Amino acid sequence: MKKHLISSFVLLCAVIFIYSCQKETNKPTEKLPLLPEQTYDYNPSDIPDHLRTFNFTNNEDATLGRVLFYDKQLSYNNQVACASCHSQQKAFADDVAFSKGFSGELTTRNAMTIANMGLTNTFLWDCRSNRLEDMVLLPIQNHIEMGFENLTLLEAKLNNISYYKRLFTKIYNKNRVERSDIAQALASFVRSINTKNSKFDQGFQTNFSNFNADEMAGFNLFHSERLACGNCHVESKGGQGDGYNGPAGNGFANNGLETVYKDKGVEQARMTISNGEGFFKVPNLRNTELTAPYMHDGRFKTMEEVVEHYNKGIQSNKDLDHNLIDKMTGKPKKMNLTDTEKRQLIAFLKTFTDKTLTSDVKFSDPFNY
Ligand code: HEC
Ligand code: HEC
Numbered sequence: 001m002k003k004h005l006i007s008s009f010v011l012l013c014a015v016i017f018i019y020s021c022q023k024e025t026n027k028p029t030e031k032l033p034l035l036p037e038q039t040y041d042y043n044p045s046d047i048p049d050h051l052r053t054f055n056f057t058n059n060e061d062a063t064l065g066r067v068l069f070y071d072k073q074l075s076y077n078n079q080v081a082c083a084s085c086h087s088q089q090k091a092f093a094d095d096v097a098f099s100k101g102f103s104g105e106l107t108t109r110n111a112m113t114i115a116n117m118g119l120t121n122t123f124l125w126d127c128r129s130n131r132l133e134d135m136v137l138l139p140i141q142n143h144i145e146m147g148f149e150n151l152t153l154l155e156a157k158l159n160n161i162s163y164y165k166r167l168f169t170k171i172y173n174k175n176r177v178e179r180s181d182i183a184q185a186l187a188s189f190v191r192s193i194n195t196k197n198s199k200f201d202q203g204f205q206t207n208f209s210n211f212n213a214d215e216m217a218g219f220n221l222f223h224s225e226r227l228a229c230g231n232c233h234v235e236s237k238g239g240q241g242d243g244y245n246g247p248a249g250n251g252f253a254n255n256g257l258e259t260v261y262k263d264k265g266v267e268q269a270r271m272t273i274s275n276g277e278g279f280f281k282v283p284n285l286r287n288t289e290l291t292a293p294y295m296h297d298g299r300f301k302t303m304e305e306v307v308e309h310y311n312k313g314i315q316s317n318k319d320l321d322h323n324l325i326d327k328m329t330g331k332p333k334k335m336n337l338t339d340t341e342k343r344q345l346i347a348f349l350k351t352f353t354d355k356t357l358t359s360d361v362k363f364s365d366p367f368n369y
Contacts, residue, residue, distance in 0.1 A: 030161065030162065030163070032163055033067045033070070033071070033366035034366050034367075034369045035063060035067070035366055039060060039062075039063045040059065040062075040063065040361075040362035041059060041362075042057045042059050042063075042188075042189075042362065043056060043057055043059070043192070044196075046196065047194060047196050048196060048201055048204060048205060050201070050204050051116065051119070051194050051195075051196055051201065053116075053117075053118020053119060053191050053194070057118075057189075057191050057192040058188055060170075060171045061171065061184055061185045061188035061189070062185070062188045062189045062191075062192045063167075063171075064167050064168070064185040064189075065185035065186045065187070065188050065189025065190070066189050066362070066363070066366060067163070067164075067167065067366055068082075068182060068185055068186050068189070069081065069082045069083055069086075069190070070082070070083045070365045070366055070367055070368075072084075073157065073158070073161065074140055074146055074154070075101075075102040075140075075145075075146040075147055075148075076146060076147035076148050076153075077102055077103070077147065079102045079103075080100070080101060080102050080145070080146060082139065082186075083365060084099070084100070085099040085107070085111040085145070086111060086113075086114050088357075088358055088359075088364060088365070089358050090290060090291065090358075091113050091115065091286075091287035091290035091291055091354075091357060091358055092113050092114045092115055092357075093111055093112055093113040093114075093290070093291035094110075094111040095292065095293075096293070096298065097110055097293050097297060097298025097299070098110065098297075098298065099111045101142070101144040101145045101146070101147070102144075102145065102146050102147040103147065105144045106144070107144055107145065108144070108263070109125050109263070109296050109297065110294075110295065110296055110297060110298035112283055112284065112291070113284055113286060113287055113290075113291045114190055114193060115193050115194065115284065115286045115287060115354075115357065116193070116194055116195060116284060116286050117132055117190050117191055117193070118132075118191040118194070120251075120284070122251040122252075122281060123135040123281075124138075124281065125265070125280050125281050125283075126252075126265055126266045126280070126281070127251055127252050127266050127268065127281050128266075128267065132187040132190060132191065133180075133183040133184060134183070135187075136183055136187050136190060137151065137179065137182070137183050137186075140154060151182075154179070154182070155176075155177050155178060155179060155182075158177040158182070159176060159177045164177050165177070168181060171185075192362075192363075193357065193363060194357075195286045195352070195354035195357055196354070197354045197355075197356045198286070198287075198352050198353055198354040199215070199350075199351040200351040200352050201354070203351070211351065214343065214344045214347040214348075215344075215347045215348050215350075215351050217344040217347075217348075218344035218345045218346070218347045218348025218349070219348045219351075221341055221344060221345050221348070222345060222348055226335065227335060227345075228323040228324070231323045232255070232282045232321065232323060233282060233285055234282075251281060251282060252265070252266045252269060252279045252280055252281050252282060253279060253280070253282055253323075254276075254277070254278040254279050254280075254317055254320050254321050255280075255310075255314070255320075255321060255324060256278075256309075256313075256314035256315045256317055256320045256321075256324050256332055257278065257295060257299070257309070257315060258278060258315055258317065259315045259316060259317055260317075261277045261278040261317075263296065263297065264278070265277060265278050265279045265296070266279040266280065266281075269319075273319065276319050277317070277319055278317055278319055278320075279319065280295075280296045281296075285349065285352055286352050286354075287352060287353055287354060287357065288349050288352055288353075289303065289349065289350050289353045290353060290355075290358070294306050303346050304342070304346070307337070307342050307345055308342075310324075310333075310335060311334075311336070311337045311342070312334050312335070312336075314332035314333060315332065316331060316332050320332060
């Protein structure tokens with residue numbers, strides 16, 4: 001009898017142990033997302049033409065994408081959501097150099113803002129993805145970020161969550177959650193995150209007549225041959241909307257952070273240029289005021305530090321971009337910016353700030369109520 005009691009006790013402990021492990025790892029929890037009766041309009045008619053994205057967002061897709069984006073159940077152990085590293089309050093970036101993934105381990109690169117992603121086809125610091133629908137599934141399977149070994153596991157998990165069954169059936173008319181639909185919904189939501197209310201965007205149609213003297217002087221410095229910022233952080237034309245979303249030419253460049261890079265950057269560049277190193281995506285400058293720290297490794301804490309890098313910190317490197325080399329001496333440029341010029345340049349960069357993005361309810365957390 002005593003033996004029997006002990007073994008039942010052991011069995012009970014084992015059950016509790018297994019149950020609590022499951023809870024910590026993969027078991028779905030069911031706080032329901034709170035969605036508006038009438039879906040939000042993710043394509044408001046007042047988006048200026050220069051911000052119209054390649055693929056117009058579908059409101060239903062974006063509504064589901066919003067739920068997925070904020071749902072911690074998209075990580076293996078329910079610890080992080082996309083929004084943990086791309087936080088609305090921080091203009092969809094993170095305020096640390098490296099972000100904490102599902103198991104507490106840190107990412108190896110800085111989480112960038114994900115505004116205006118519809119205007120580019122080059123994603124991630126090493127440009128390894130060129131389609132947003134593919135890209136959004138990468139963090140879910142990343143061993144540091146969200147930790148799913150494969151997408152079949154994710155599909156199985158979401159298939160067991162009642163609100164996903166409902167939402168996927170309603171939107172895609174299937175009673176199964178499938179990865180292609182997860183991708184479409186997430187990409188659609190991400191694409192809808194646009195910075196239409198920045199001073200820059202409002203001035204775009206009127207030759208920036210809304211800029212003050214400092215901002216205009218900064219604009220001109222940015223586009224001058226002396227600084228050449230605008231040759232890389234390009235204002236793209238011809239149907240791709242405005243730029244400052246990165247890609248000029250190849251979409252990546254070496255901006256002289258190191259003489260020898262630890263993180264070698266874009267693989268494709270390293271293959272084309274033998275042993276090329278230090279090529280990184282020319283990043284999106286949208287909301288740059290709100291997305292510190294800066295660069296692929298978050299090395300600069302302030303915009304002043306970034307400007308000081310270009311002003312007199314550019315390192316010589318065999319792959320340093322020609323825009324940052326002094327044509328006379330063949331050495332890294334010294335820009336000799338005065339304090340006034342630095343202030344003007346930063347005033348211009350601040351025209352990319354759109355604080356309405358950080359509080360717009362249609363981009364907010366539907367689980368937070
Ligand atoms: C643990 C933190 C973390 C989580 C969770 C996370 N990300 Fe990211 N995200 C990053 C980091 C770090 C980068 C840059 C990685 C790199 O370039 O190698 C990034 C880059 C991106 C980019 C590329 C932006 C650009 O300009 O190229 C997009 C888009 C993006 N993430 C969307 C998502 C989505 C959607 C999810 C959820 C499915 C997600 N992220 C989850 C940290 C995270
Ligand atoms: C040769 C091309 C090139 C030129 C010229 C250039 N940049 Fe950059 N910029 C880059 C690249 C590439 C990165 C990312 C580098 C990295 O992380 O390794 C970057 C990063 C930045 C960032 C950080 C963005 C973030 O979110 O981390 C800012 C701000 C910036 N540049 C502003 C400027 C300004 C201002 C100028 C002119 C003084 C300038 N850039 C000139 C290519 C360039």
